[in-house]
Amino acid sequence: MSTPDTIVHLLRHGEVHNPEGVLYGRRDGFHLSDLGNQMAQRVADTIGDRDIVHMVSSPLERAQETAAPLAAARGLDVVLDERVIESTNKFEGMTFGKGRNSLRNPATWRLLWNPFRPSWGEPYKEVVARMKSAIIEARDTAAGHEAVIVSHQLPIWITRLHAEHRSYLHDPRGRQCTLCSLTSLHFVGDRLTQVSYSEPAGDLIPVGDKSAPFSAGNAPEARRP
Numbered sequence: 405m406s407t408p409d410t411i412v413h414l415l416r417h418g419e420v421h422n423p424e425g426v427l428y429g430r431r432d433g434f435h436l437s438d439l440g441n442q443m444a445q446r447v448a449d450t451i452g453d454r455d456i457v458h459m460v461s462s463p464l465e466r467a468q469e470t471a472a473p474l475a476a477a478r479g480l481d482v483v484l485d486e487r488v489i490e491s492t493n494k495f496e497g498m499t500f501g502k503g504r505n506s507l508r509n510p511a512t513w514r515l516l517w518n519p520f521r522p523s524w525g526e527p528y529k530e531v532v533a534r535m536k537s538a539i540i541e542a543r544d545t546a547a548g549h550e551a552v553i554v555s556h557q558l559p560i561w562i563t564r565l566h567a568e569h570r571s572y573l574h575d576p577r578g579r580q581c582t583l584c585s586l587t588s589l590h591f592v593g594d595r596l597t598q599v600s601y602s603e604p605a606g607d608l609i610p611v612g613d614k615s616a617p618f619s620a621g622n623a624p625e626a627r628r629p
Contacts, residue, residue: 408547408548408549409548409590409591409592410543410546410547410548410549410550410551410590410591410592411550411551411588411589411590411591412539412542412543412546412550412551412552412553412588412589412591413451413456413550413551413552413553413586413587413588413589414539414553414555414560414563414564414586414587414588414589415447415470415471415474415552415553415554415555415584415585415586416470416554416555416556416557416560416581416582416583416584416585416587417436417440417444417462417464417466417467417469417470417554417555417556417583417584418436418437418439418440418441418442418443418444418466418469418470418583418584418605419436419437419439419440419443419583419609420434420435420436420437420440420466421434421435421436421437421440422434422437429490429491429492430464430489430490430492432464432465433465434464434465434466435465435466435469436465436466436469436470439608439610440466440469440470440583441469442605442608443470443583443584443605443608443609444469444470444471444472444473444474444584445473446584446604446605446608447470447473447474447584447586447604447605448473448474448476448477449477450604451474451586451604452474452477452478454550455549455550456474456478456480456546456549456550456551456552457478457480457545457546457549457550457551458480458483458542458545458546458549458550458551458552459471459474459475459478459480459481459482459483459551459552459553459554460482460483460484460485460488460538460542460551460552460553460554461482461483461484461485461488461553461554462484462485462486462488462489462490462554462555462556463484463485463486463489464489464490464556467488467554467555467556468482468484468554470554470584471552471554474552482554485538485553487534487535487537487538488534488535488538488553488554488555488556488559489555489556489559490555490556490558490559491526491531491556491558491559492526528562528572529572531558531559531562531563532562532563532566535555535559535560535562535563536563536566538553539553539563539589540594543589543591543594557579557581558576558579560581560587561574561579561580561581561587563587564580564581564587564599564601567589567596567599568599580601582603582605582606582609583605583609584603584604584605584608585601585602585603585604585605585606586601586602586603586604587599587600587601588600588601588602
């Protein structure tokens with residue numbers, strides 16, 4: 405007898421209210437902007453009729469707020485999981501917007517010596533290990549159905565690179581993981597068979613948003629691992 409397919413969607417949170425351009429990382433007190441809430445509702449409107457039976461979220465406010473509309477649409481409780489939280493980053497709290505780029509300060513350059521680890525934050529291998537553990541648990545909980553994990557750009561992107569057997573070394577400006585995007589892991593039993601990508605709120609992302617270089621369009625892209 406064949407095993408039903410299971411899909412685990414990795415949903416990035418929506419736009420955050422951050423007028424000062426702070427790299428907020430794991431800091432408390434950063435909530436979705438009005439546009440971010442609109443993005444989260446768009447996700448619920450787009451996939452709220454899918455066979456989603458389990459929802460997990462990073463404990464950070466912006467992730468929980470992104471999860472809320474979809475959880476309401478599906479009538480689900482959201483499980484908070486530290487394993488899908490944002491990566492640690494030694495630049496946390498520094499400013500990178502409004503013409504103030506902390507990378508221009510030579511004192512920060514010592515943090516950039518090893519892009520493979522990376523030397524400025526949580527090692528990529530550790531990020532993948534915790535994300536993978538949460539994904540396997542969500543897959544097993546939602547076996548034969550779909551699950552959603554609301555997380556953050558870097559953990560989602562690094563997990564995708566691992567799933568597709570690609571190098572962790574990358575240009576952050578080239579991450580295909582826009583605000584409220586879905587990176588979907590397709591399983592047959594415990595075997596990963598496909599990674600697909602879509603942008604339910606892609607048309608809401610402001611033109612020229614440097615954090616969203618792939619914002620245009622809504623068409624999914626699929627790759628086999």
